[in-house]
Amino acid sequence: MMVTVSTEATEALLEDLRAMARIRAFETRVARQFREGNIPGFVHVSIGQEAVARGVCSALREHDYITTTHRGHGHCIAKGADPVGMMAELFGRASGTCGGKGGSMHIADPRFGILGANGIVAAGLPLAVGAGLAAQRRGTDAVAVAFAGEGSVNGGPFHEALTLAVLWQAPVVFAIENNQFSEFTRSEEIWRGASLVQRALDYGVAGAERVDGQDVGAVREATERAVKAARKGKGPSLIEAMTYRVHGHYEGDATPYRDEAEFQEWLDRDPIELALRALREDGRGTDAEAAVAAAEEEMDRAVEQGLAAPYPGTETVMEDVYAS
Amino acid sequence: MPPETAAPGTVKKEQRPPRYIDGIRRALGAEMERDEDVVVMGVDVGAGGGVYGATKGLYERFGPERVIDSPIAEAGLLGAAVGGAMAGLRPVAEIMYMDFLTVCLDPVVNQAAKLRYMTGGGVEIPIVFRTQTGGGRSSGAQHSQSLEGIVAHVPGLKVYLPSNARDVEDLLSAAIRDDGPVVFVENRRLYNRPDPEYHERESLPPGRARVVREGSDLTLIAWGRMVEEASRACEEELADLSVELVDIRTLVPLDLDTAAASVAKTGRALVVHEAVEAFGPGAEIAMRLTERLLFEIEGPIRRLGAVTAPTPYSPPLEEAALPGAATIAAATRELLEI
Numbered sequence: 001m002m003v004t005v006s007t008e009a010t011e012a013l014l015e016d017l018r019a020m021a022r023i024r025a026f027e028t029r030v031a032r033q034f035r036e037g038n039i040p041g042f043v044h045v046s047i048g049q050e051a052v053a054r055g056v057c058s059a060l061r062e063h064d065y066i067t068t069t070h071r072g073h074g075h076c077i078a079k080g081a082d083p084v085g086m087m088a089e090l091f092g093r094a095s096g097t098c099g100g101k102g103g104s105m106h107i108a109d110p111r112f113g114i115l116g117a118n119g120i121v122a123a124g125l126p127l128a129v130g131a132g133l134a135a136q137r138r139g140t141d142a143v144a145v146a147f148a149g150e151g152s153v154n155g156g157p158f159h160e161a162l163t164l165a166v167l168w169q170a171p172v173v174f175a176i177e178n179n180q181f182s183e184f185t186r187s188e189e190i191w192r193g194a195s196l197v198q199r200a201l202d203y204g205v206a207g208a209e210r211v212d213g214q215d216v217g218a219v220r221e222a223t224e225r226a227v228k229a230a231r232k233g234k235g236p237s238l239i240e241a242m243t244y245r246v247h248g249h250y251e252g253d254a255t256p257y258r259d260e261a262e263f264q265e266w267l268d269r270d271p272i273e274l275a276l277r278a279l280r281e282d283g284r285g286t287d288a289e290a291a292v293a294a295a296e297e298e299m300d301r302a303v304e305q306g307l308a309a310p311y312p313g314t315e316t317v318m319e320d321v322y323a324s
Numbered sequence: 325m326p327p328e329t330a331a332p333g334t335v336k337k338e339q340r341p342p343r344y345i346d347g348i349r350r351a352l353g354a355e356m357e358r359d360e361d362v363v364v365m366g367v368d369v370g371a372g373g374g375v376y377g378a379t380k381g382l383y384e385r386f387g388p389e390r391v392i393d394s395p396i397a398e399a400g401l402l403g404a405a406v407g408g409a410m411a412g413l414r415p416v417a418e419i420m421y422m423d424f425l426t427v428c429l430d431p432v433v434n435q436a437a438k439l440r441y442m443t444g445g446g447v448e449i450p451i452v453f454r455t456q457t458g459g460g461r462s463s464g465a466q467h468s469q470s471l472e473g474i475v476a477h478v479p480g481l482k483v484y485l486p487s488n489a490r491d492v493e494d495l496l497s498a499a500i501r502d503d504g505p506v507v508f509v510e511n512r513r514l515y516n517r518p519d520p521e522y523h524e525r526e527s528l529p530p531g532r533a534r535v536v537r538e539g540s541d542l543t544l545i546a547w548g549r550m551v552e553e554a555s556r557a558c559e560e561e562l563a564d565l566s567v568e569l570v571d572i573r574t575l576v577p578l579d580l581d582t583a584a585a586s587v588a589k590t591g592r593a594l595v596v597h598e599a600v601e602a603f604g605p606g607a608e609i610a611m612r613l614t615e616r617l618l619f620e621i622e623g624p625i626r627r628l629g630a631v632t633a634p635t636p637y638s639p640p641l642e643e644a645a646l647p648g649a650a651t652i653a654a655a656t657r658e659l660l661e662i
Contacts, residue, residue, distance in 0.1 A: 097443075098446060102443055108439070126406075138412050157403060160399055160403070320440050
């Protein structure tokens with residue numbers, strides 16, 4: 001499928017490409033730095049899923065909230081987090097977003113409404129309901145988006161989060177990124193019963209829809225509908241964005257469970273390639289390629305700065321355990 | 325639930341000292357009045373007033389916007405409380421029985437306790453997890469366990485365990501004003517207990533233990549309802565001895581200084597708690613005191629907790645399982661003979 005671009009949408013798509021290319025450039029460098037041994041611990045990258053991060057976050061305002069997952073770099077960047085600080089965080093440096101105490105799975109930046117990546121599957125869903133509840137009770141018009149994978153929807157917190165959000169009519173958007181895999185297992189193999197959209201509707205959400213998660217514009221439009229309903233007090237919505245996890249569950253996962261033919265089909269529909277093709281057809285190929293090059297250069301600098309940054313002093317190990 | 329000590333019916337209502345549960349209501353009401361971001365959340369906390377009546381009157385006074393009833397979905401509720409705390413609310417989230425904490429530990433242990441640290445101080449989690457425990461009423465093993473050892477073991481959580489109405493009120497207010505998560509553990513068997521010393525007691529902050537009675541032979545260290553049991557042991561069974569009693573009030577932060585000063589004076593100590601003894605907070609306190617006072621103590625510092633078994637149902641079994649005035653007195657005499 002091609003993304004068809006009307007003339008007036010070209011500029012928007014160029015902006016989308018810019019945003020997605022920044023995430024891609026960040027993630028490819030993270031994968032490389034992990035292989036080179038510069039990133040300790042676990043790393044989960046979102047290569048191939050950039051249209052979901054960009055599509056959702058481009059429908060949000062700065063004071064809106066997001067919660068995200070172990071695969072959350074893209075969501076954080078799309079919501080405004082500084083990739084220089086994030087990269088330094090992944091390297092465990094003092095200048096990292098969290099002073100080197102969180103790492104890849106725990107990046108948060110409340111200045112941009114980023115209430116945190118999360119190492120516990122499904123834990124961010126109720127957190128977003130609480131943020132939405134806070135916005136509602138404090139009389140702001142903020143909405144909260146819970147990014148989560150389809151692997152989270154079978155856990156209890158998904159059920160409780162939807163139940164409470166509907167009960168309280170909280171301004172929440174459940175953005176379920178269906179990247180086809182629950183860790184090493186094909187998600188369709190562990191799914192029975194009605195679709196996720198039907199499941200959400202049965203909880204009583206204001207709206208639920210499945211969208212093409214490779215089409216950044218389609219994701220944005222769906223999010224705009226959900227956000228509009230939430231701001232109007234109509235309660236939560238759910239979006240299931242169909243996408244594909246190009247890398248393994250974590251860096252270093254050899255993905256023996258992957259179907260190669262399917263993998264190629266999804267690569268043909270890579271969101272960044274789709275955007276590049278469409279922009280070239282619109283005669284904006286040079287601008288598009290420049291946007292990609294600029295993103296790569298930006299993230300090269302983030303890597304350089306991160307690697308040059310000092311580690312935190314060991315005297316900080318007991319800081320920030322308790323509120324002062 | 326019926327009061328364990330009958331309120332003196334002849335005393336006029338306005339002269340009756342506040343009960344433990346009144347301390348909770350006063351603190352919640354005052355803090356909600358003071359700060360609009362304080363909300364109460366939990367199962368039946370709204371129009372129902374709470375299963376033990378602790379939130380009675382709040383719904384009428386502050387409305388459903390701030391006294392938020394929840395379905396029985398504790399994990400979702402506590403998760404929402406954590407998210408709400410990150411987005412500007414100061415939730416007081418109720419977990420009806422402390423045993424139920426185990427169905428919703430993730431928001432407490434992995435989220436609330438760790439988020440401030442994991443984000444390098446990037447977020448504050450001003451939240452109170454209000455819960456209650458209290459064995460001795462045949463509530464069965466799933467409605468009786470004291471789990472303060474679990475939460476005190478988790479870095480990032482403060483743990484308050486008041487023993488009287490004055491402390492309930494002071495510590496709950498302090499917990500609500502704290503910018504970090506506090507697990508606030510009430511004891512339901514104290515709810516109807518009037519506090520005759522309510523007006524005389526000095527208001528102490530968290531992290532300050534209270535010397536309840538002075539003595540020179542041995543120090544008893546206790547919290548929650550065990551303060552009352554230890555007092556009774558001193559008055560009824562150990563009247564021939566001079567026993568000092570320290571109410572520790574908060575496990576985190578722990579006022580080891582006050583406890584150590586007392587033990588340095590008496591030379592001997594017994595830590596008493598309602599939680600089971602094995603791997604319990606008494607062992608931690610005894611060890612810390614031993615480390616600090618190794619050359620000043622006159623014998624081992626021991627602890628007395630519930631027997632290491634699930635809480636039994638049958639009244640004589642449960643009585644045998646829990647520490648009480650008689651077993652505290654026996655353990656005290658045994659220590660003095662070493």
